Amino acid sequence: MDVSEFFGRQLLSSELPVGWKERVSKLQVQPGIEVMATTVRCNRCGVTTTKQRCTLPNNQFYCPSCIQLGRVSTLNSLVSLPEPNRFERINQKDVLTWKGTLSKTQDKCATDILTVFQERRQHLLWAVTGAGKTEMLFRGIAWALSQGLRVGLASPRIDVCNELFPRLVQAFKRTDIQLLHGRSDIPYRYCQFTICTTHQLLRFKVAFDVLIIDEVDAFPFAQDDGLWFAAQQAKKADGALLFLTATPGKKLFQMIQRKELSISYLPLRYHGHLLPTITCRLASKWQLKLEKGRLPRSLIVQMQQRLKHNIRFLLFVPHVAQLPAVQTSLQHTFPNEQIVTVHAGDPDRLEKVQLMRSEEINFLVTTTILERGVTFPGIDVFVLGADDAVFSSAALVQIAGRAGRNVARPTGDVIFWCQSFAPNVLEAIKQIKYVNRKGRVLQQVRAEDNG
Amino acid sequence: MAECLLCHRSMSHQLTLTQLLLPVPIEKRCCCERCWQQFEAIHSDKACSVCGRQLTTRTICQDCQKWQKQATMEFKNRACFVYNEAMQAFMQQYKFAGDYRLAAVFEPFFRQQVNRQKADIVVPIPVSEETMQTRGFNQVMGLLPNVVYQSPLAIKSNWHKVRQSSKNRHDRLQSPQPFIISRPELIAGKSVLIVDDVYTTGRTIRHAAKLIQDAGARQVNGLTLAR
Numbered sequence: 001m002d003v004s005e006f007f008g009r010q011l012l013s014s015e016l017p018v019g020w021k022e023r024v025s026k027l028q029v030q031p032g033i034e035v036m037a038t039t040v041r042c043n044r045c046g047v048t049t050t051k052q053r054c055t056l057p058n059n060q061f062y063c064p065s066c067i068q069l070g071r072v073s074t075l076n077s078l079v080s081l082p083e084p085n086r087f088e089r090i091n092q093k094d095v096l097t098w099k100g101t102l103s104k105t106q107d108k109c110a111t112d113i114l115t116v117f118q119e120r121r122q123h124l125l126w127a128v129t130g131a132g133k134t135e136m137l138f139r140g141i142a143w144a145l146s147q148g149l150r151v152g153l154a155s156p157r158i159d160v161c162n163e164l165f166p167r168l169v170q171a172f173k174r175t176d177i178q179l180l181h182g183r184s185d186i187p188y189r190y191c192q193f194t195i196c197t198t199h200q201l202l203r204f205k206v207a208f209d210v211l212i213i214d215e216v217d218a219f220p221f222a223q224d225d226g227l228w229f230a231a232q233q234a235k236k237a238d239g240a241l242l243f244l245t246a247t248p249g250k251k252l253f254q255m256i257q258r259k260e261l262s263i264s265y266l267p268l269r270y271h272g273h274l275l276p277t278i279t280c281r282l283a284s285k286w287q288l289k290l291e292k293g294r295l296p297r298s299l300i301v302q303m304q305q306r307l308k309h310n311i312r313f314l315l316f317v318p319h320v321a322q323l324p325a326v327q328t329s330l331q332h333t334f335p336n337e338q339i340v341t342v343h344a345g346d347p348d349r350l351e352k353v354q355l356m357r358s359e360e361i362n363f364l365v366t367t368t369i370l371e372r373g374v375t376f377p378g379i380d381v382f383v384l385g386a387d388d389a390v391f392s393s394a395a396l397v398q399i400a401g402r403a404g405r406n407v408a409r410p411t412g413d414v415i416f417w418c419q420s421f422a423p424n425v426l427e428a429i430k431q432i433k434y435v436n437r438k439g440r441v442l443q444q445v446r447a448e449d450n451g
Numbered sequence: 452m453a454e455c456l457l458c459h460r461s462m463s464h465q466l467t468l469t470q471l472l473l474p475v476p477i478e479k480r481c482c483c484e485r486c487w488q489q490f491e492a493i494h495s496d497k498a499c500s501v502c503g504r505q506l507t508t509r510t511i512c513q514d515c516q517k518w519q520k521q522a523t524m525e526f527k528n529r530a531c532f533v534y535n536e537a538m539q540a541f542m543q544q545y546k547f548a549g550d551y552r553l554a555a556v557f558e559p560f561f562r563q564q565v566n567r568q569k570a571d572i573v574v575p576i577p578v579s580e581e582t583m584q585t586r587g588f589n590q591v592m593g594l595l596p597n598v599v600y601q602s603p604l605a606i607k608s609n610w611h612k613v614r615q616s617s618k619n620r621h622d623r624l625q626s627p628q629p630f631i632i633s634r635p636e637l638i639a640g641k642s643v644l645i646v647d648d649v650y651t652t653g654r655t656i657r658h659a660a661k662l663i664q665d666a667g668a669r670q671v672n673g674l675t676l677a678r
């Protein structure tokens with residue numbers, strides 16, 4: 001183990017090699033758990049737990065919330081070393097090895113981001129799905145790296161990290177970059193640029209001059225104050241913090257209102273089109289009817305129309321348990337169609353997605369947004385039971401964003417069947433309307449520029 | 452809303468219809484039905500009559516036949532669950548990651564099993580001082596919060612235990628006696644139930660059984676959560 005592995009890190013004293021605690025100068029030691037009257041608070045993840053849920057024998061306590069990263073308890077402590085920014089300097093013009101070009105809108109956003117980093121601000125970039133967010137980061141990251149700053153890019157989702165890593169390695173070939181998450185076997189190294197899950201941020205302390213958090217609203221950190229806590233302690237006190245999202249949640253809006261966060265928008269997709277708007281149809285007691293083998297008449301009609309005009313589509317339903325009934329019912333109504341259903345835990349998921357991608361089937365019935373990057377160009381999207389609590393407003397916006405995505409058919413239809421206008425549905429409609437209003441202004445400006 | 456301790460899903464709507472219709476109160480379970488189903492209970496009529504391992508009939512498994520050749524001691528173990536993937540994952544989380552509250556998943560079931568043995572005294576396998584310092588608990592005692600147990604055994608003070616999991620089977624079978632009897636008066640003339648979390652080679656629990664028997668116990672049996 002090398003001392004550099006402690007720079008800007010927050011590790012457990014029990015992870016230290018024997019004798020290090022005494023030997024390493026400047027090592028900062030802090031108790032892992034603050035014990036209060038009836039609760040304890042973890043100094044790594046910030047979560048407060050009632051004593052009843054986390055007591056060890058002999059009046060000791062531990063934190064169950066962040067235990068996956070190694071147990072914080074009253075039996076050990078947290079140790080860290082200050083971040084010295086000990087990185088090799090690269091000439092500014094050599095840092096970025098990406099040679100692509102940005103659209104006019106992307107270019108403006110890239111400059112905004114650079115300014116956020118330079119002014120060390122906390123900022124939210126609200127960019128619709130498919131806007132090309134990653135490329136817009138390059139300019140700002142290149143500047144930070146050339147200044148010898150430490151950069152972190154975190155996402156709540158491992159698949160997002162895995163997808164970003166090779167693209168960033170390509171874009172910054174001369175920079176030492178590390179990918180860090182719970183399912184990776186590669187041991188930690190001290191690097192100028194770290195790509196990790198937001199969970200891993202808890203093992204950093206006052207490390208990053210620039211911290212970017214992608215897909216803020218993605219499962220599983222959606223309503224988690226923990227994310228905010230993790231970000232605040234992983235970055236330097238005056239470090240820049242950039243949130244990227246297609247579907248900002250309540251917490252972020254609150255912070256914007258309280259002026260803790262500035263905001264900019266990228267309301268158009270890469271092909272310059274608006275997000276598809278949502279049409280809602282009422283379907284009362286559809287679950288009961290489904291048990292009797294019937295689906296809403298209007299849904300069948302819409303499906304028939306799409307099949308007739310060779311428009312492919314996705315049909316979302318809320319629960320895995322409903323898939324067999326939907327399948328049986330559809331098979332009855334459409335005897336000539338191959339009805340394929342898929343869900344997140346389906347062992348044949350990849351094959352089924354491939355059937356849809358290779359256009360061997362006309363539609364797919366699913367409970368999940370499938371993987372990121374899985375897009376079917378030019379499709380429509382139907383959601384049966386959109387008002388069900390399993391669909392967050394963020395998920396509904398993401399689902400709607402699956403429609404269109406094709407220059408030939410850029411918008412696509414999005415239809416929700418609901419028993420009521422539940423808050424999640426209304427919020428999703430509101431968000432899309434809001435972004436599109438901004439998008440229309442931008443389209444206008446562009447048209448005038450071109451005219 | 453209660454959350455499953457193992458998969459963290461909400462358990463509110465996972466009650467089955469029969470559970471709802473039954474007039475008796477549902478035993479408070481801390482994990483969901485789905486997770487519970489992953490554990491494979493061992494029935495004693497389909498298990499080794501010596502170590503409790505799951506078999507197709509009640510016979511003596513090969514490992515135990517070897518033990519019987521070299522030992523003269525009368526010792527029978529009952530194991531509650533197969534040490535399958537789910538149980539290994541549980542042990543990883545409970546014992547090695549140190550998530551002490553997970554003991555609640557097996558506590559009611561395990562307590563029943565212990566009581567059913569009707570032993571005079573219950574003796575959990577001890578852990579070393581060092582383990583108490585780092586893990587903070589004895590994983591066997593953690594499973595027995597509502598059982599009266601005694602501690603006549605202690606770990607030898609000079610015992611620098613190499614982690615069992617890092618040794619192979621042969622090494623473990625050779626390993627010397629780690630325990631001493633610190634309180635023989637608790638044992639003499641009693642029927643004793645030794646309790647451990649996992650029966651792997653049987654070496655540990657048999658070391659304990661041998662000492663207890665030599666100290667004058669009337670009868671010594673074993674009970675482990677997994678085998």
Ligand SMILES: [Zn+2]
Binds near residue numbers: 067
């Ligand atoms: Zn914690």
Ligand SMILES: [Zn+2]
Binds near residue numbers: 456459482483
């Ligand atoms: Zn569960």
Ligand SMILES: [Zn+2]
Binds near residue numbers: 499500502504511513
């Ligand atoms: Zn046996």
